[in-house]
Amino acid sequence: MKTDELISMLASDTLPVGLRGWRRRFGWALAGGLGLALMLMVLLLGLRPDIAAAVTLPMFWVKLAFPAAFAAAALMMLLRLARPGLALGYTGFALAAPVLVIWLLAALSLQGTSAAERSMLVWGETWSACLISVPLLAVPAFVLLFGVLKTLAPVRPALAGAAAGALSGGISAAAYALHCPELAPVFIGLWYLLGMLVPAALGAAMGPRILRW
Amino acid sequence: MREGGLNEREAVLRDLLLRGMAGDGAAYHSFLKSLSAHLRAFLRARLINMQDEVEDLVQEALLAVHNQRHTYDPAQPLTPWVQAIARYKLVDLLRRRAGREMLNEPLDDGLAVFAASDSEAADARRDLDHLLAQLPDRQRFPIVHMKLEGLSVAEAARACGMTESAVKVGVHRGLKALAALVRSSHENG
Structure with a gap:
């Protein structure tokens, strides 16, 4: 086929182009991913029984705000990585900022503690549950976000996959925070972060295979 | 081959694309026509040792531009969008050919995609x-x-x-x- 024929063929596709549709699809994927993560958390793990008392603790809100801020930054990156020709700008700093803040809080909380106290702050009582649950609760958002990404055109598929994974991890960690009894900033800055990085790494590995166009 | 500056060319092409996406088939046809000439010049300059592949890649990039046109944000300049698609398809080809042929020119952004145009289509192999x-x-x-x-x-x-x-x-x-x-x-x- 000659290129001129191809051009005529392409020009005969007159179906209207929806420029906003993909934003709506991202919105549905986020809502669905968060809803399913909350549902899985309630059904499999349960809300923490003392939630009414916990909401009065500042650390409860820090524990929610950290993954929420991480997810918001990952979403900003994803919206740029999903389409050709957009620079990442300062979104990398936006992703690093919540991590730096929680590490700062963690460093302050370790000041003047004994070795035994420090070990308690780092490991908590539920580190392994956190490390397993956060990636698991991220599965629905991960699948839904990859579904939307497949309808778009990421030119850096590994990074786009990583951003989608980080976003699903952030959503999941926020849902998990409503179950988790831990309150130490060290715990959150370590295990929550690792839990969110598991889907991000998986997304980076899967992106180049799945997101070809 | 310079008819007007790059900014002017970007504005003309962008206008044709937007009219095309709003349903103006003739505008869209001329958008694709001049886009194909720009893509050809862009790819020909980068596939020095693979001139046989140029027309196939032009066609592939045109198909990609068409099928992904919903990812173009009208608030965004057209040049980086087209250039990112052309580079993506180029890198894809070079990866497939890796080992057989060496990349002739590093993938710098020195030459803008709308800088040159070439309407002499060779035959596509595929x-x-x-x-x-x-x-x-x-x-x-x-x-x-x-x-x-x-x-x-x-x-x-x-x-x-x-x-x-x-x-x-x-x-x-x-x-x-x-x-x-x-x-x-x-x-x-």
């Missing part, structure tokens, strides 16, 4: 007609009637015995399926 023949009838018939016979949507609908909206959807989905066939032909060969 025959899209052959891939087109593999599409299901409900996609192939509308495409063939509108492309080869230059029929309007209404005429094509009569010729295919389909409704007008089925013809439009058939063309649209058929072009997406064609790009997927091109992709799987890379993986198998």
Whole structure:
């Protein structure tokens, strides 16, 4: 086929182009991913029984705000990585900022503690549950976000996959925070972060295979 | 070959694309026509040792631009969008050929995609007609009637015995399926 024929063929596709549709699809994927993560958390793990008392603790809100801020930054990156020709700008700093803040809080909380106290702050009582649950609760958002990404055109598929994974991890960690009894900033800055990085790494590995166009 | 500055060329092409996406078929046709010349010059300058591949890649990039035009944000300049697509397809080809041929020119952004234009099309090596023949009838018939016979949507609908909206959807989905066939032909060969 000659290129001129191809051009005529392409020009005969007159179906209207929806420029906003993909934003709506991202919105549905986020809502669905968060809803399913909350549902899985309630059904499999349960809300923490003392939630009414916990909401009065500042650390409860820090524990929610950290993954929420991480997810918001990952979403900003994803919206740029999903389409050709957009620079990442300062979104990398936006992703690093919540991590730096929680590490700062963690460093302050370790000041003047004994070795035994420090070990308690780092490991908590539920580190392994956190490390397993956060990636698991991220599965629905991960699948839904990859579904939307497949309808778009990421030119850096590994990074786009990583951003989608980080976003699903952030959503999941926020849902998990409503179950988790831990309150130490060290715990959150370590295990929550690792839990969110598991889907991000998986997304980076899967992106180049799945997101070809 | 410089007719007007790059900014002017960007503005003209962008205007044609936006009118095309709003339903102006003639504007979209001339957008694709000048885009193909720019893509050809851009790719020809980067595939010095693979001139045979240029026209195939021009066609692939055109299909990609068409099928991904919903990812173009009208608030965004057109040049980086087109250039990112052209580079993506170029890198994809170079990866497939890695080991056989060396990358001739590093992938710098020194030469903008709209800087040069080349309307001398060589023959494509991959025959899209052959891939087109593999599409299901409900996609192939509308495409063939509108492309080869230059029929309007209404005429094509009569010729295919389909409704007008089925013809439009058939063309649209058929072009997406064609790009997927091109992709799987890379993986198998």
